[in-house]
Amino acid sequence: MITIRKQEAANWLLFDYQATLHTLREKLRLFEQKYEQSWNAFEHKVKISEKEIFSQWDDYMEWKAYVKMSDEIEYKIEEVKHGHFEIE
Numbered sequence: 001m002i003t004i005r006k007q008e009a010a011n012w013l014l015f016d017y018q019a020t021l022h023t024l025r026e027k028l029r030l031f032e033q034k035y036e037q038s039w040n041a042f043e044h045k046v047k048i049s050e051k052e053i054f055s056q057w058d059d060y061m062e063w064k065a066y067v068k069m070s071d072e073i074e075y076k077i078e079e080v081k082h083g084h085f086e087i088e
Helices: 006-035 039-048 054-081
Strands: none
Touching: 006 039, 006 054, 039 054
């Protein structure tokens, strides 16, 4: 049996979360490049458009998911940095 300190677990979590966040940010950057605008501007454009462009709606759903996942990972990183987690 080995003993793992909470700080070691935190370091592993942070590494994993930061790697995931890096991947998500790259996907967000690709969408920003593709549409030459921010998420907020794109979301507004898609929502007010009178004509549905299905390829944009597909990208909208995917981009929105990446934004949400990115926000969740950023929250988890902050929680781990402040020691707000338990090991069972």
